[in-house]
Amino acid sequence: MGRKIRIQALMILMAFVLILSGCNFNSSESSSEGSGDKEGDTKSAGQVLNISATADIPTLDSTKAHDGVAFTVLNNVNEGLYRQDENHQPIEALVTEHTENEDQTVHTFKLRDSKWSNGDPVTAQDFEYAWKRVMKDASPYNFMFVTASIKNAEAIMNGEKDAAELGVKAVDEQTLEVTLESANPLLQSLLTFPTFLPQNQKFVEEQGDQYALEAENILFNGPFKLVEWTHDQGWKYEKNADYWDAEAVKLDTINAYVVKDPATGVNLYETNKVDRIDLSSESVDQFKNDPNFDTILEPSMIFLRFNHTHPVLGNKNIRQAINMAIDKESLTDVILKDGSTALNGVVPKGFFQSPEGKDYRELNGDFNTGTVEEAQKIWEAGLKETGASDVAVSINISDSEDHKKVAEYLQAQLEDNLPGFKLEIKAVPFAQRLEIEKAIDYDLSLSSWGPDYSDPMTYLDMWVKGGSANRMDYHNPKLDELVTQARTETDLSKRYEMLLNIEKILLEEDAAIVPLYQDGTSILMREKIKDLIVHPTGASHSYKWASIEE
Structure with a gap:
């Protein structure tokens, strides 16, 4: 029985290697052979991270996304007002200044200069458009706007008001005004969530019902760009050179492979095709003494x-x-x-x-x-x-x-x-x-x-x-x-x-x-991976600060 399982696993692995070749994700870049890197020189170490994902991305439309896979991708290819830092606290992203009135119900956000991947500037209108689109289309996460206490969100959800009446307004290209029903101490934390991301109205409307269904049908303004997306097989990120904080981004490439079978994941890890995997229960006993083994309570x-x-x-x-x-x-x-x-x-x-x-x-x-x-x-x-x-x-x-x-x-x-x-x-x-x-x-x-x-x-x-x-x-x-x-x-x-x-x-x-x-998650992650942040709330992973150190 054990031999039969091993043969089946080998067949699965061989099939998957062919898939990886078809995806053209350059998985060979993950090899550390012959690197000859100087100690501490992370850029010369080959800043390529290879990871596994348990499912394909259903959509990358931030107004429609409602699953962890999409949220993680959106968190790494787009940027909102705030994002989570290394300690899971909200930090300013596109915000340079945040002021509020005396009763904390009117919040004014000044935006930094930043670009979409087509060269257009990211503006306050992009936020107003995306947020009102969430409410207009009865998106899966429109309740987040109620949780954030944004004015009229609940009435819009109940069909009592129109989405145009949501309490968000672009005062000018770089000034966004958000009005709340009442003061909300959770506001900044909530604004890190992908449903609050901006969208370029002209591009979205040009794409129509194809928006965000393929890599070429979405714009990016975050640390990475999605350059390939082969459905049910995987996707590829590349560093976004036009990102406002590009100097903080160390990885050049991230290859994500859809791996539904845990045994295949183990084989890919052992053959250096991927650098981080989630383990199934069958593999825990095998790897629990491995120095790269870890358990995370979620x-x-x-x-x-x-x-x-x-x-x-x-x-x-x-x-x-x-x-x-x-x-x-x-x-x-x-x-x-x-x-x-x-x-x-x-x-x-x-x-x-x-x-x-x-x-x-x-x-x-x-x-x-x-x-x-x-x-x-x-x-x-x-x-x-x-x-x-x-x-x-x-x-x-x-x-x-x-x-x-x-x-x-x-x-x-x-x-x-x-x-x-x-x-x-x-x-x-x-x-x-x-x-x-x-x-x-x-x-x-x-x-x-x-x-x-x-x-x-x-x-x-x-x-x-x-x-x-x-x-x-x-x-x-x-x-x-x-x-x-x-x-x-x-x-x-x-x-x-x-x-x-x-x-x-x-x-x-x-x-x-x-x-x-x-x-709980049992993982194997190579020691060379540094500062890959796993968040307990919202999007689960941030790759912005991650690096490879050989």
């Missing part, structure tokens, strides 16, 4: 969505029983083995503290835990309430190895522990999974959520009625009301109590979803 959660209109899954007892019937500790410790930890709440542990310094997860505790026997009693009650004798449903997952592994574990757990339960696994490409979720055309969906900004609200306002991140037709008016109140509450302790209660409504009162685990 602030993201993996969870099950329910279609709340389903005749059986719409029942709270059924949802609660499904939650309790899953041994989450065995999932993380035996199946995944990548540093992930069981999660019984929406907000992960270790990242978000109250004004008094207490961890959110510690304050709210665990929800919907219990024995299999307790789960079975609740299950029987749910079947009785719905009039069902058995339940046959399917689970929507991405076609990645980790998703397949988790889905197979859930299938075994639920079919073993809940009498009459049958689960069919439906694996589709990542982008298609998202579309299926948006259409609520599923029974169960294995989903993930990473924070957009450093506050528990990033996990909690997902569930408001009609929110683009809801994607399961869930609604509780009490939750919506608490979210609205918390957005404008200036007493931080009182606000935090509201944030705790929002999670209680979602999980204690409604058992609306099944949190499974807090993500």
Whole structure:
């Protein structure tokens, strides 16, 4: 059996090498042989970084992007008012001066001189156009403008006002004025998020429905330019010589390869085709003593969505029983083995503290835990309430190895522990999974959520009625009301109590979803890679300060 696996892995690797050749990404540049570099001379070391990605980019339209892959690319090829620094704090990007009025509701931003990749200047009008386009087109992340308290954003989302009335105005080419509904201490952090990036109106309209679907159909004003994009295979960044802070950018080239099979990733790493990979659980034991091995606890959660209109899954007892019937500790410790930890709440542990310094997860505790026997009693009650004798449903997952592994574990757990339960696994490409979720055309969906900004609200306002991140037709008016109140509450302790209660409504009162685990990532990254920044919120990676040192 071991020999058969090795042969299959070799065949996969050979096929993938052919793909890399077809992409023309010059992967041979990653070789360090014969470099002859002087110690400390990073520029002569060959500033080429080769990385893997688990999925293709669905779109690079910042007004439509709603996934981690696109956010990371956008963060490295574009520039907004602010970006995250090496310590994940907002720093001025295109902003040279930021002033506000006395009650902190009118913010004025002066822009530095910078260029798009076609030579056009980046102007305040580019921000006004892009932000109003987000609201006009009901983009997936338009709720970020409500979170930022931008004037009229919520009324526009509710269809009560037109997108043209959003509180953003280009005073002149280099002056942007943003008006808020109320003071918001999170504003600068929120403005680092890709949804707040600018767009060149003339170029966007010239491209029409092809905008941002290919490398040549998008403009760049960030540290790098995307010069190649071969769908489902990979993409290539090159340093943007016209970037306003080009002197800070050390890498010349970044090659990103789509690698869905972890075994292929390992082979590519061992043959020096890539410099950083995420490891699957099968590889952790093999590499855990490697000096390049590391484990990162992420602030993201993996969870099950329910279609709340389903005749059986719409029942709270059924949802609660499904939650309790899953041994989450065995999932993380035996199946995944990548540093992930069981999660019984929406907000992960270790990242978000109250004004008094207490961890959110510690304050709210665990929800919907219990024995299999307790789960079975609740299950029987749910079947009785719905009039069902058995339940046959399917689970929507991405076609990645980790998703397949988790889905197979859930299938075994639920079919073993809940009498009459049958689960069919439906694996589709990542982008298609998202579309299926948006259409609520599923029974169960294995989903993930990473924070957009450093506050528990990033996990909690997902569930408001009609929110683009809801994607399961869930609604509780009490939750919506608490979210609205918390957005404008200036007493931080009182606000935090509201944030705790929002999670209680979602999980204690409604058992609306099944949190499974807090993500952990086991990686191999070559020691020569320096200052590659992994952010806990928003776009996950910044390559602006990264370098290769041999």
